[in-house]
Amino acid sequence: MSGLIFRQLIDLDSSTYTYILADSDSLHGIIIDSVLGNIERDLQTLHDLGIKLQWILETHVHADHITGAYQLREKTGAKIGMGKATNLVCADQLFDEGEKISFGSQQLSVIATPGHTNGCTSYYLKDFAVFTGDTLLIRGCGRTDFQEGSSEKLFNNIRKKLFTLPDETLVYPAHDYNGRTCSSIGEEKKFNCRLKLSNSLESFSEIMKNLKLDEPKNLHKAVPANINCGKI
């Protein structure tokens, strides 16, 4: 992807992926889904690459880790942005469907993808990748049984807004618990066992209803902190 600096980082405790993107000319950059425990690493990475951070973006209010957003804003002066339906007053800007987020000559498009949570947002960089948070995971998707989750919304948003992106678009999710770092829209349309094109909404809802997942282990610490952008 010419003109773009791109780094994927992992939180080894929660298998959360953090992404740094920057325009290679202006060095204006953004970070998506930072983790509080890793901000020294991330600040060092920004420093070494010479990136001037413009935006600290969240794909949603995470339930499994505390975001580094608040601390990163304190240390860099960048603005916090997330999806409009999060309604979080701690954010500097809440982005609605179709809005653009610019950094240098690069531009992300905001795609509202509620379903895992109501405020879930994906960020799309044309001709490169979509950052899907917990909406679309590699061969899976986020749970829909808490925090205003909805299997129907998740299914329809993935099918109508993500699976309509070009097949070669890389999918960079918020997590992968099997150590895979990315996928593509074309692959997920074929091989996502929950959401592939041959599955119906009914079969998807049935799968999601029967997952019987444990509560995320950091839920009661993470969500209260994250509705304050990670201020604790």
Added chain:
Amino acid sequence: MSGLIFRQLIDLDSSTYTYILADSDSLHGIIIDSVLGNIERDLQTLHDLGIKLQWILETHVHADHITGAYQLREKTGAKIGMGKATNLVCADQLFDEGEKISFGSQQLSVIATPGHTNGCTSYYLKDFAVFTGDTLLIRGCGRTDFQEGSSEKLFNNIRKKLFTLPDETLVYPAHDYNGRTCSSIGEEKKFNCRLKLSNSLESFSEIMKNLKLDEPKNLHKAVPANINCGKI
């Protein structure tokens, strides 16, 4: 990188990175540093991407995990390749400095980089990246205190063979224990605290002598298995 399929995968137990590369026309591909416990994941990835595996490459005889090379050869018929100085009879081919490894229209160059172990080998894909194994890590390097290690060899090979690659060459190592997935030659020349250009061989050797590292926890299981290409 046009014409190339590229996937980085992580072993979450040992923070080992596995790499899959393929030519997007012929779909002939290779895998670098597979981990035995992940071969079902890796075979699935190869299947989903339609890749016909040609080579199973190792950067060296690992001491911290058992390679998946033997099992992958059994299941795919691909050949095992590694550095000449490993002297391993289980390999199908031992590659010497400057040899080329082709997959479709793509070509890796073999760079002998002894120092961490005597058989350490880096694989370079022009205009894209170098896969450095434990020779050059992100802001670090492999230990030099066992398995025929040599600080002098490591220093000279990194300085003369890796740091002479173009600055924009991405560095994909065998591990990162801080969740960083890649670096670049330009960054390491500036910011690698052991090997940056302002450090001398003497100061490097002094750093390496004083690391006082514990033995790798899987040493006595991994090395005997890996000198048989992971056959157990």
